[in-house]
Amino acid sequence: MADSVSAFAREEQGGSLQKGDAAILRFLAAAEIVESDLWQQYNELGGIQDSEVPGGSGNPEYTAALKNLDGDMDQYIHDNTDDEFSHWFFINAYLESKGAEAVDLDRFRILPSSKATGAQQIGRLTNLMHLTVDTSWYTRYRSAHNPDLEPGFSFPQAVPGLAKGQHPAIPRNDSDLMPQDHIQAIANTAGFHFAFIEQGGTSLYPSLAQRVTDGEVLQILLSIGPTETAHFQTWHDKAGNGVNGSILPSPLIDPNDPTLVFPNLNTNPGGPLFQTNLIMPEPCSFLSRKFPRCSIIRPTQTNGAAMGAAKALTADGLFIGQSKDFFELVLDLAADADRAKRES
Numbered sequence: 001m002a003d004s005v006s007a008f009a010r011e012e013q014g015g016s017l018q019k020g021d022a023a024i025l026r027f028l029a030a031a032e033i034v035e036s037d038l039w040q041q042y043n044e045l046g047g048i049q050d051s052e053v054p055g056g057s058g059n060p061e062y063t064a065a066l067k068n069l070d071g072d073m074d075q076y077i078h079d080n081t082d083d084e085f086s087h088w089f090f091i092n093a094y095l096e097s098k099g100a101e102a103v104d105l106d107r108f109r110i111l112p113s114s115k116a117t118g119a120q121q122i123g124r125l126t127n128l129m130h131l132t133v134d135t136s137w138y139t140r141y142r143s144a145h146n147p148d149l150e151p152g153f154s155f156p157q158a159v160p161g162l163a164k165g166q167h168p169a170i171p172r173n174d175s176d177l178m179p180q181d182h183i184q185a186i187a188n189t190a191g192f193h194f195a196f197i198e199q200g201g202t203s204l205y206p207s208l209a210q211r212v213t214d215g216e217v218l219q220i221l222l223s224i225g226p227t228e229t230a231h232f233q234t235w236h237d238k239a240g241n242g243v244n245g246s247i248l249p250s251p252l253i254d255p256n257d258p259t260l261v262f263p264n265l266n267t268n269p270g271g272p273l274f275q276t277n278l279i280m281p282e283p284c285s286f287l288s289r290k291f292p293r294c295s296i297i298r299p300t301q302t303n304g305a306a307m308g309a310a311k312a313l314t315a316d317g318l319f320i321g322q323s324k325d326f327f328e329l330v331l332d333l334a335a336d337a338d339r340a341k342r343e344s
Helices: 019-046 060-067 073-097 136-140 180-209 215-241 305-315 324-339
Strands: none
Touching: 019 060, 019 073, 019 180, 019 215, 019 305, 019 324, 060 073, 060 180, 073 180, 073 215, 136 180, 180 215, 180 305, 305 324
């Protein structure tokens, strides 16, 4: 692996920060930069266009398809984008205030933009046009099982087609804007991807908070983490609107890729694991099965949490086309964060 000193100072140069705290903040800064990049692309095409968020000019057809999931989708996308930029800027500024090196991934902005009307033609960190979206988060939060206590338990996919192949979550060019069922399938893919991204952050912050030493750094993680949960709860609800059988044709089949099917989950397969209005976390075993079940964020196992997040984003297809140096750097940052230990 590449030596991370090429991009960041050594942990011992973390100023007044404990070396483990600095490593955790660096990994989180990198994660927020990645999130900002992907959310900016969503906002350019489907969000509110204003000076608050670096933007494009919007795409009416894609925005309309997203609004079939909720009439306020463009505002929600805009605000989620704004939040992720604020997290990135704050964590980097905090690192610098403590004499530690800020995280800069600009040299990796090498991936192409969508060619659809509304997108800026600039280099990107992430690829939203070849996604393999894990939708097992949907059934995990409706289940009484906890992956922290049952690491081998398999949660079924809500939309199996999204977990196979590579699917666009934004229009790749203007030819993706028709037929209507195709652009709607792209919007539905985005709806599930929004929740996939934010459920990852929902787990990551409490997982890494368990390794933090400094009280102020802990305050940062405990304050930013719940905003990721607020994002997830919003997107969890909106994703269900694409598969509840009352808003869109059901099933919705992508005419350009008949293997991608968005069923009415309330009837196919139906039952509490798929019921679309069950968006509150089902109580599950926590810490030990000797205790009563408790409604919690899950997973929050701290061992390997950062590496797990890095691998999940990679498996999602977000980094298709990125350089070897980028992958090595992300894995180095994750390994450094996972080595952090709370110091007494």
